[in-house]
């Protein structure tokens with residue numbers, strides 16, 4: 001019954017908007033009561049141990065690959081780590097002094113499953129085995145050097161109050177959920193030490209809000225004010241696109257590169273590349289796709305170029321000089 005109702009709602013654009021309005025309202029109420037537990041960031045629940053390990057290692061290896069760093073060191077902040085602290089462990093294994101795991105919400109998790117993942121990860125990495133071979137993996141607090149922060153004061157917009165305190169600030173699949181990513185970036189840039197590195201993968205897609213039954217950019221058709229009321233408290237995608245990142249990074253971390261991870265109407269761009277280096281046929285395919293659907297976009301998005309609207313994900317690589 002519930003599934004049938006959901007399917008009826010999701011096939012109708014206006015009903016889907018109403019559903020997200022209501023859902024956001026309840027998320028806001030939860031926020032008032034101080035509840036921070038959520039399913040967002042619960043990434044490992046349905047994965048096998050092997051695919052969890054692959055996921056964790058891929059996330060870490062991407063930071064390595066796209067930063068061009070052979071080794072990370074110093075103090076790290078991982079923003080929005082979600083349910084698992086495996087990526088943080090790999091930073092420690094690489095030689096980092098400490099990793100602060102900063103999350104606005106507490107992603108629900110199964111402690112026993114995570115203990116198994118940590119044991120398997122430790123067994124695969126000699127440095128981790130040396131450091132944590134004797135640790136009781138049932139307790140996240142047992143890993144020296146890792147610290148978890150949760151709640152409103154651990155939101156990306158609020159947490160970074162100490163200037164020049166981190167050598168590396170990273171995130172994956174987080175900025176699109178942050179209500180004001182531009183403000184968060186300003187705070188994070190100030191919190192980076194000189195020569196600090198800033199690595200963030202951002203997914204501009206709608207995370208299934210409309211794309212299950214409508215075209216992949218259908219969420220751009222919702223008027224700005226309504227969209228904000230459907231998403232701002234529930235952490236759904238914020239529709240902040242590449243033009244805004246270009247602007248705020250130009251002001252705060254001018255030494256940056258924006259790699260494209262995905263184009264609308266095309267798919268993933270792997271390896272991620274600067275826009276100009278992507279095959280012209282693919283760029284033109286994405287632009288043609290945007291042209292075919294942009295007539296009904298919200299006024300606030302209609303001023304963007306076809307190129308910018310076609311970018312469905314980026315990987316930010318920035319250095320503080």
Ligand SMILES: C[S@@+](CC[C@H](N)C(=O)[O-])C[C@H]1O[C@@H](n2cnc3c(N)ncnc32)[C@H](O)[C@@H]1O
Nearest residue numbers: 041043080081082103104105155156172173177
């Ligand atoms: C889609 S999950 C990504 C989890 C993990 N980074 C990964 O790649 O598997 C998004 C994460 O961002 C967190 N998040 C959402 N809004 C945030 C904010 N304003 N500040 C910090 N973290 C936030 C969520 O709680 C969640 O853990």
